Amino acid sequence: VRSERASADTLVRSPSPPEGVPASAPRRVPISRESEPSEDEWARFDVAFPARLRARVRLALVYLRERPSLAVGLLLLAGFVVLALASTLRFGPSLSSLPVNPAWSTSYVSPGPSPQHPFGIMRGLGVDVFSALVRATPWDLALLGGILLLSVGAGMLLGAFAGLVAGPSDIAVTAAADLVVGVPPFFLVMVLFLGVQPLVSARDGLLVFGLLFAFVLWPYYARPVRARAQEVAHEPYVEAARAAGAPRRRLLIRHVIPNSAFPVLAQLPVDVFNVFFVLTVFPFIACFGGGSGRFFQLLSPLPGPTFPEWGNLLANGACYGWSVLPQLNAWWTYVFPGATVALFGFAVALTCDGLLSRRVRERGP
Amino acid sequence: VLALLCAPALLPGSFPGPSARSASVPSDFRVRLANADLGGPGPIGWPTFHGSENRTGYSAVDGPTTSDLLWVACVSSLPIRVSPVWDGRNLYVADNLGTVYALDPDRLGSVLWSRALGTTPTTADVAAGRLVIGGSSGSVSALSTADGSVLWQRSVGGAPEQAVSVENGTVAVGTSAGTVTALNLTSGALLWQTSVGAPVGGALAWDGRAFYAVTTSGELVAVSAAGTVLWRTAVGAASDTAPAVFAGTVYVADRSANVTAVSAATGAVQWRFSGSRAHPGDAIEDTPAVTESRLYVQTDQGFLYALSRATGSPAWIASVPPTGYAVPSSPVATPAGVYFVDATENVDDVDPGSGQLLWQGSFSGAVSYSSPAIENGTLAVGTDTGCVYDFGRVGGPTLWPVTGIVTTRTGAPIAGAYVTAGTGPVTTDSLGRFRLALANGSYDVSAYAGGYAPATIPLTVRGPVSNVRFALAPLTLYPVAGEIVDSRSGRGIAGVSVALTALYGFSARAVTDRSGAFRVLAPNGTDFFSVGAPPGYLGFSATVVVSGAAIVAIRIALVPVAYASSGTDPLEEAGIALPLVAIGLAAAFLRGRELLRRRVAAGLPARLFSPFARFVAMRALLLPAQIVAVLTVLFVFGTFLPAAALHQDPCVLAAGACTGCSWSNVGCVLLAFFRGYGLFVTNLFTGQWGTATYGHLREPAVLFLQWWLPDSLELAVIALALSALIAYPVGLRAGWRPSGPFDTATRLSSLTGLLVPSFLVILALLLALYGPFSVALGDTPYGTLPSLLWFDAHGGVPGWIGIADNTGPTGFPLVDGALHGDAAFELVVLAKTLLQALAIALVYVAIFLRYVRTAVADSARAPFVSAARARGVSEQRLLWGHVGRRVLPLYALVFGLTLPIYLGTQALAEALFNDIGVGTLLLGEMTGVASARFGFGTSAGVAAGNFYQVTIFLLLIAVLVGSLAADVFARYLDPRLRERAP
Secondary structure, three states: OOHHHHHHHEEEEHHOOOOOOOOOOOOOOOHHHOOOOOOHHHHHHOOOOOOOHHHHHHEEEEEEEHHHHHHHHHHHHHHHHHHHHHHHHHHHHHHHOOOOOOOHHHHHOOOOOOOOOOOOOEEEOOOOHHHHHHHHHHHHHHHHHHHHHHHHHHHHHHHHHHHHHHOOOHHHHHHHHHHOOOHHHHHHHHHHHHHHHHHHHHHHHHHHHHHHHHHHHHHHHHHHHHHHHHHOOOOOHHHHHOOOOOOOOHHHHHHHHHHHHHHHHHHHHHHHHHHHHHHHHHHHHHHOOOOHHHHHHHOOOOOOOOOOOOOHHHHHHHHHHHHHHHOHOHHHHHHHHHHHHHHHHHHHHHHHHHHHHHHHHHHOO | HHHHHHHHHHHOOOOOHHHHHHOOOOOHHHHHHHHHHHHOOOOOEOOOOOOOOOOOOOOOOOOOOOEEEEEEEEEOOOOOOOOOOEOOOEEEEEEEEOOEEEEEEOOOOOOOEEEEEOOOEEEEEEEEEEEEEEEEOEEEEEEEOOOOOOOEEEEEEOEEEEEEEEEEEEEEEEEEEOOEEEEOOOOOOOEEEEEOOOEEEEOOOOOEEEEEEEEEEOOEEEEEOOOOEEEEEEEEOOOOOOOEEEEEEEEEOOOOEEEEEEEEOOOOEEEEEEEOOOOOOOOOOOOOOOOOEEEEEEEOOOOEEEEEEOOOOOEEEEEEEOOOOOOOOOOOEEEOOOEEEEEOOOOOOOOOOOOOOOEEOOOOOOOOOOOOOOOOOOEEEEEEOOEEEEEEEEEOOOOOOEEEEEEEEEEEOOOOEEEOOOOOOOOOOOOOEEEEEEEEEEEEEEOOOOEEEOHHHHEEEOOOOOEEEEOOOOOOEEEEEEEEEEEOOOEEOOOEEEEEEHHHHHHEEOOOOOEEEEEEEEEEEEEEEOOOOOOEEEEEEEEEEEOOOOEEEEEEOOOHHHHOOOOHHHHHEEEEEEHHHHHHHHHHHHHHHHHHHHHHHOOOOOOOOOOHHHHHHHHHEEEHHHHHHHHOOOHHHHHHHHHHHHHOHHHHOOOOOOOOOOOOOOOHHHHHHHOOOOOOOHHHHHHHEEEEEEOOOEHHHHHHHHHHHHHHHHHHHHHHHHHHHHHHHHHHHHOOOOOOHHHHHHHHHHHHHHHHHHHHHHHHHHHHHHHHHHHHOOOOOOOOOOOOOHHHHHHOOOOOOOOHHOOOOOOHHHHHHHHHHHHHHHHHHHHHHHHHHHHHHHHHHHHHHHHHHHHHHHOOHHHHHHHHOOOOOOEEEEEHHHHHOOOOOHHHHHHHHHHHHHHHHHHHHHHHHHHHHHHHHHHHHHHHHOOOOOOOOOOOOOOOOOHHHHHHHHHHHHHHHHHHHHHHHHHHOOHHHHHHOO
């Protein structure tokens, strides 16, 4: 019993240490005093096999209970992932285009929410809003996940490297990042995409768009990570590891990146905003400015106007459903897609904010 | 910064002067509105059933030529049977229960207002800001076109069919009670009433002299403007359509399929065509469309007749398959097509010459009585399913050829003369002929030729115009004489060529004689005088002002080359300058080393410049690198890659520096790339930015920026001030007590503002404030300037507002409104600008707070705060005085960081608010580039470039310089940062 308690104690102090992190490298995720388990909670730890695993699960639960926003955020994200999987399984190959009902697309009124169509109908596109949003979920998760993973990975790696290794490579990374950051991401993506778009087929448009976007966003991660890595590089444990002869790669991967990565969490929700801004503005201009299919294809990364994508649905909803006249204002055509985008953003933001402990969070982005 | 960047391009000389500009946009909607407001049968508006009060159904502007559907607006669940009318701005329709809708054709038919009258409408007319509409319950109503409010309503004792004569300010109403009643257009007061004996079948026609009414008993009655019956003539069978009157003849169709031509002066029948002779039982229930040579009319059995206007004999007959029911919708004629609606739910465009079907567009719903209206080159029809279909294409109106000749007074043709109608001038050919392309409108066409007095001819264009003749009077020429001498000896130089060039290509040349004397003739004005360089001398040029007298004693001393400074060769100059620069640098270096040694000796750190100075220098050095990178990205992605993707000739990029270059020829492509890149950069920096398009306007891009940059700057200033006003206290309060209720609320609302798409935030604000805004100010929140309807209600558009909504003299609407003392204008503009600024601030402050919140909290917990608190400084003073001051540099930094986001938000807000500005221009240009992708290289002024590249470049410069300034400013404000090494 005593030894189990001791190991649980260790776990509490360092809730989720990555394997192999030396004890001298503390994770910058300290917990507040309130999260220290009470005597009651200690008593509930079971010593039976596999005690270590159970203790971990319980401690994770305690950790989550201390951070309700993280719990809610993770739950929402899990919900989106489940929805995406279910949608992929259910619709399979027909996922890439929405079933359009011509009667709805030519209809003037957008029928409102009803039991058959819980989120109503969107005229113009001629789709059921709910099923369109469900079909769009896997695409959006993949697109957003891809863009964010790529840009976060590249930004973290380059930023930490530049912070650790001062000198010419630092100057190069900083200058490159400054160049890209100087340009509003919205315009830069548009310029780049308008340039390469004639070179790619409509089918590959989304892939190219994602790559370009990741290219535009990486400096937003690299810059804060670099600033943090500069400090971390002079922490005693890094000095110690360096003195012990650890190669630079090991310093980077084991010490600098894990300890300077957290500013990424502050930037992630802002980039969810940036990506959806562009994804919505493209089709909105296309719809508002003319609406014909050819026009859309010249301007949008999507393969077609009826491609299921949240931003596209939001833009078309705002374009077809919005009116200042109450009798013509079909709010369901744009509120539900907008709410989906916002909910997803909330999930990301809550998760990120939860992962940042309070002390760290207050350092600011 | 943008203004400074634009300044060189805005200097006079780089684009046509203001006088040339003001008349240069005939297609502008202000002009359209002005014409429509005349209310008369101008072909530009479509103010009533069948186009004009003479009911000819003729439009000099071509209608659509393909079946492209521009928009469909289904406004009602009831049939629309009244013809749409158009006042040059909005389209008005009414459904069968008398609900009137004003649609905005420029916004895909979105409904501007609606007004329920509760009675089946008959005919609608729009004139002088009023929409006059009859109701079958016996009333005539006049609605304000601005908001649909009922201005007056009057009962006329029978179902009315009316006509409006604007010259008289009269609404003439024919009723089912057999009377013709005249009402005052402004007040609705009864002017006179006359009986015509039987119910009036259709709308009245007015030819400027009399009203013509057809009765159901088959009589055509002419009623004078004063209300007396002039004549009455039997036209055969009963009729329930409007007559059409053109060139002194009234044309009536009737239920026995007769078409009768009656003299408007006497009432005598001129000819009669009987369609029932060939097709027994056929009937006509529509009004013929009348052109110069022909009449077009549709019958119930589905025949379309083209009749000679002079004789009534059929020129051709077309037919559609009979479907069992008739469509009493009247055809519309244009120079290039005749449009009619058939019973198979289609609109057909047939060739006026042959009757062949050109195209067919389909409705998903029948059209019964609603006749098509030609609206700015598109065709609008109401259907029985409550929709309005608008066929046509986005694009300008028809341009008519205007041709003519420029000669001297004696008739000799002048080649190379300039002719302009306010647009870019054309030059005459060797026979003095010219050709302009003009849209409908009134112009002052001017001809200029060197040595002749310019002449101007006012011209109203309503179709092709030929044979415009200019006979230019020669100007009096005055002698300009003098001598050219050697500056050393003072002796005349022989054989020197002297040229004098004046406006419009005038030039005179002479060669000095043996004594160095010359003499040329020149007209009044400022002339450019140049002296060719004889061997061994430098050339000379100057301006000469001739003002009504000879100039005889010009003495020009030419400097021999040997004595002139050898400043002609830049390399030579550099050769002189280089040693000087080297000496200077060496001296600076030595002096610096000396200073450094002294600092070290005094025990100071071994550095010459403060960290702050070094930071500023480093940061400033980054700027050129950034600019070069941006230029490269813009050229490669905006110009080079698309050209490669479309397999265009790479030489297009280099503006013809090479020819016939293929993409596999790497050397040639590289050459074209670098030439094109050089050209692109040169043009960008010399203000040669080509033209930009916005709606129907196509103008030099510089002009657009000059018009619209002040609007954007004004909005930016107000929006940023508003953002600061919100963000500063809120951020400070939230950071003061982290995790307190205020902080939590701020954090949540900031997160909401960030994650709810900015679109939705702006649209929601618009939705919430649209109603109150419109009620309070009598105008919609769109745009910055008040709408034309608002101007209509407030005494018209003032003269200091130009095309494209640019205001004079400063261009800043708020400043200009104040300068002109227009309080009502100022109020509306201020409200609109504030609303837009609020929308921008809502989005931007959310993002801004996310960045500053936690950093403020850091400052609030700094030791100096505790120290001050211990000294007894009050909390308020601590918050606003101490911490408030300390976070200012931070705010500056975050502002620099979020400037790109701010600009993106403003561009979106401008677009959503339908406001003019650089953002709208940019988005419009980008969509323009995308849709008509590849016009570049031919017409664009940025050779091998597009205007969106210019706009983005300017925005980027603004961002780069802005963030540089923010960085430097923050360092400057914060002494700790200032001392840190860069």
